[in-house]
Amino acid sequence: MSNHTVPVMADLAAEGKTPEYLFWVGCAGSFDSRYQRVTRAFAKILNSLNIDYAVLGPEETCNGDPAKRAGNEFLFQMQAMQNIELMNMYQVKKIITACPHCFNTIKNEYPSLGGNYEVIHHSTFLQDLINQGKIKIKEGGEFKGKKITFHDSCYLGRANDIYEAPRKVLEALDADLTEMKRCRTKGLCCGGGGAQVFKDAEKGNKEVNQERTEEAVATGAKVLAAACPFCMVMFNDGIKKLNKEEEVQILDIAEILEKDMEK
Amino acid sequence: MIQQILFVLTFGAGFVYFGLQASKIRQAIMLGRPDDRSDRQGERFKQMTLVALGQQKMFKRWIPALFHLFIYVAFIFTQIELIEIVIDGVSGSHRFFRPILGGFYTFIISLIEVLSVLAFVGTLIFLARRNLLKIPRFVKDEMNGWPKLDGNIILYLEIALIVFIFTMNGADEVLYNAGHSHATGIAAGASGSYDFAISQFVGPAIFGGVQDYHTLEVIERVGWWGHLLTVLAFLVYLPISKHFHILLAFPNVFFSNVGLVPKGKAENLSQVTEEMKAILDPSYQPVENEDDPKRFGARDVTDLSWKSLMDAYTCTECGRCTSVCPANLTGKKLSPRKVVMDVRDRLEEIQKYKLKPNEEGEFVPANGVEGAEEVAGHYLLGEHHITEEELRACTTCNACVESCPVNINHLDIILPLRQYLVMEESSMPEEWGIMFNNVENNGAPWAMPAADRFKWAEEMGEE
Numbered sequence: 001m002s003n004h005t006v007p008v009m010a011d012l013a014a015e016g017k018t019p020e021y022l023f024w025v026g027c028a029g030s031f032d033s034r035y036q037r038v039t040r041a042f043a044k045i046l047n048s049l050n051i052d053y054a055v056l057g058p059e060e061t062c063n064g065d066p067a068k069r070a071g072n073e074f075l076f077q078m079q080a081m082q083n084i085e086l087m088n089m090y091q092v093k094k095i096i097t098a099c100p101h102c103f104n105t106i107k108n109e110y111p112s113l114g115g116n117y118e119v120i121h122h123s124t125f126l127q128d129l130i131n132q133g134k135i136k137i138k139e140g141g142e143f144k145g146k147k148i149t150f151h152d153s154c155y156l157g158r159a160n161d162i163y164e165a166p167r168k169v170l171e172a173l174d175a176d177l178t179e180m181k182r183c184r185t186k187g188l189c190c191g192g193g194g195a196q197v198f199k200d201a202e203k204g205n206k207e208v209n210q211e212r213t214e215e216a217v218a219t220g221a222k223v224l225a226a227a228c229p230f231c232m233v234m235f236n237d238g239i240k241k242l243n244k245e246e247e248v249q250i251l252d253i254a255e256i257l258e259k260d261m262e263k
Numbered sequence: 264m265i266q267q268i269l270f271v272l273t274f275g276a277g278f279v280y281f282g283l284q285a286s287k288i289r290q291a292i293m294l295g296r297p298d299d300r301s302d303r304q305g306e307r308f309k310q311m312t313l314v315a316l317g318q319q320k321m322f323k324r325w326i327p328a329l330f331h332l333f334i335y336v337a338f339i340f341t342q343i344e345l346i347e348i349v350i351d352g353v354s355g356s357h358r359f360f361r362p363i364l365g366g367f368y369t370f371i372i373s374l375i376e377v378l379s380v381l382a383f384v385g386t387l388i389f390l391a392r393r394n395l396l397k398i399p400r401f402v403k404d405e406m407n408g409w410p411k412l413d414g415n416i417i418l419y420l421e422i423a424l425i426v427f428i429f430t431m432n433g434a435d436e437v438l439y440n441a442g443h444s445h446a447t448g449i450a451a452g453a454s455g456s457y458d459f460a461i462s463q464f465v466g467p468a469i470f471g472g473v474q475d476y477h478t479l480e481v482i483e484r485v486g487w488w489g490h491l492l493t494v495l496a497f498l499v500y501l502p503i504s505k506h507f508h509i510l511l512a513f514p515n516v517f518f519s520n521v522g523l524v525p526k527g528k529a530e531n532l533s534q535v536t537e538e539m540k541a542i543l544d545p546s547y548q549p550v551e552n553e554d555d556p557k558r559f560g561a562r563d564v565t566d567l568s569w570k571s572l573m574d575a576y577t578c579t580e581c582g583r584c585t586s587v588c589p590a591n592l593t594g595k596k597l598s599p600r601k602v603v604m605d606v607r608d609r610l611e612e613i614q615k616y617k618l619k620p621n622e623e624g625e626f627v628p629a630n631g632v633e634g635a636e637e638v639a640g641h642y643l644l645g646e647h648h649i650t651e652e653e654l655r656a657c658t659t660c661n662a663c664v665e666s667c668p669v670n671i672n673h674l675d676i677i678l679p680l681r682q683y684l685v686m687e688e689s690s691m692p693e694e695w696g697i698m699f700n701n702v703e704n705n706g707a708p709w710a711m712p713a714a715d716r717f718k719w720a721e722e723m724g725e726e
Binding site: 004005006008025027029030031032036039040043044055057058060061062064066067068069070071072073074075076077078079081104107108109112113154155158159160161185186187188189191192193194195196198199200201202203204205206207208211212 | 323525526527528529530531532535536538539543559560587589590592593594595596597652655656657658659660661662664665678681682683684685686691692694695698699702703706707708709711713714715716717718719720722723724
């Protein structure tokens with residue numbers, strides 16, 4: 001298999017194969033041009049380590065989170081049931097995803113609708129690979145000693161109590177990890193959750209993403225690390241308004257790791 | 264003897280009144296939907312021990328937590344003295360426990376006195392935080408009027424309790440010094456000191472100049488009765504106050520799923536699941552559950568779980584939730600504390616106007632209650648309580664839930680109200696309507712063709 005090929009579930013099924021992991025890409029990972037780069041970075045990591053995985057490809061559809069949080073339970077359950085039927089048909093057991101919203105919904109809300117899987121967020125998955133020594137960090141990497149601040153996605157942190165895994169990934173790079181005052185359980189939302197990213201904010205005196213981007217920039221970090229596509233959308237918007245795109249990079253932990261790992 | 268009769272009558276009346284008020288609150292909570300929380304008893308008990316008894320979540324902010332702890336521990340230990348007051352009040356004894364406990368009695372009362380001084384300091388600091396420093400979370404819009412007064416009344420009552428207890432012990436000390444103690448087990452005319460940590464000094468310092476021991480006896484009785492009557496006032500006041508949390512915090516944390524279930528998990532609506540199954544498989548016979556809500560989502564308090572209604576009566580209006588809410592911090596109308604307070608306001612309004620729910624869960628006014636007709640139409644969702652604008656601003660980030668010291672789940676109120684708006688009233692921002700259409704037609708929240716979903720892989724070799 002070429003390092004640039006992404007295995008698809010339907011193809012493997014045709015050959016009678018069931019991969020160990022399903023890589024659930026999510027809508028942002030599939031369509032958002034910025035987040036596609038994260039998807040590719042993560043797929044490259046999977047490929048370089050010969051992980052036995054596949055994606056659903058064109059068969060994947062929205063997990064239903066934005067519909068559910070907005071209050072459209074019908075649409076959510078319709079999406080969920082379609083996805084569960086498909087994944088059960090492929091006998092999916094383990095799912096990895098880079099999106100905390102997909103992660104939360106599939107892990108917590110699919111079981112009562114008949115979808116029981118082991119769902120792993122990519123931060124946890126990458127941390128495990130580093131711990132097992134399967135991912136090695138190269139000498140003199142781009143991020144070594146670089147000041148990085150990590151933003152906790154609400155759906156990873158408070159929603160599912162995953163605070164350390166993404167930080168461990170960054171620590172492995174020997175980066176200079178600096179925290180914002182509001183971090184971990186006290187982390188401030190990017191403003192995008194609860195289907196907010198799909199609509200204009202209500203009237204107020206400031207945008208939430210602006211408040212949070214300013215907080216991140218104030219740490220003096222050169223990289224704002226995220227682990228969620230919605231957070232990334234919100235921060236890209238926030239950093240543009242601050243005219244700091246040149247000074248602060250906004251990257252997903254998978255992109256950062258992919259650049260600094262031995263391949 | 265007259266004192267004993269008076270005591271039994273006042274004490275009994277206080278408790279009966281409290282019982283009636285508490286049962287009204289119980290009835291209000293029972294207006295909520297059934298929601299089985301009888302699972303995982305062991306974990307729930309542990310959680311209650313840590314969060315309610317141990318105040319674990321209070322200590323995320325250690326300054327208020329410390330002073331709150333003083334008041335809390337003083338309150339708990341003072342119950343021992345209160346039990347003695349009750350025994351003395353009924354039997355006519357004086358310091359009933361003293362001969363029984365001996366030196367330990369001196370220790371216990373001394374401990375209560377030291378804690379009372381700490382609680383006194385805590386109370387003054389809390390009054391300052393509310394009225395002088397005006398800590399932002401105490402002066403938000405929803406705190407105007409009654410909530411602000413309520414917060415202060417409780418603190419004034421606490422000061423009264425402490426002042427009376429020192430009046431009682433202090434005057435008693437001076438009486439004993441002068442050989443006029445009435446305490447059980449002390450021989451007539453014997454003089455000495457109770458050796459209580461604070462009052463042995465404070466008593467003579469304040470009342471030492473009073474020569475007439477009859478006057479001192481009156482002062483001691485004023486302290487004793489004053490303390491007792493303040494306790495009863497407290498008891499009668501509790502059910503109409505946010506201070507009810509001192510009782511409800513325990514069951515509220517016990518029955519809470521916060522900490523037991525991932526906070527990101529929102530329950531799936533079973534009646535929707537049944538309909539969906541019937542759509543996907545026409546031969547499927549939907550199971551109708553009597554406990555299912557009468558509508559999709561929530562419009563009024565009857566559509567919420569009883570647990571959310573208990574949350575509302577447990578809320579102590581501390582505002583930690585609102586102070587961490589991203590929407591509120593950026594000037595939006597949403598305040599999670601107001602959402603919880605609105606649920607309680609609505610329940611109190613329902614009881615005040617004697618509204619009763621009919622089979623559809625709609626409130627109908629009782630005959631002859633003035634204004635009831637109008638209030639019946641005030642639903643929880645709407646301009647009188649929680650508005651659409653507030654609900655729309657929520658990012659479901661769970662910061663409010665995380666911050667609540669008594670494990671209130673604000674999202675269990677916000678999400679059902681959003682569901683009602685979308686599913687029953689088709690009321691939503693235009694962009695959400697577009698997003699729903701996209702998900703339904705393209706399988707993605709954006710207007711992207713499903714066939715392009717795998718295009719990202721085409722550039723795998725290019726970066």
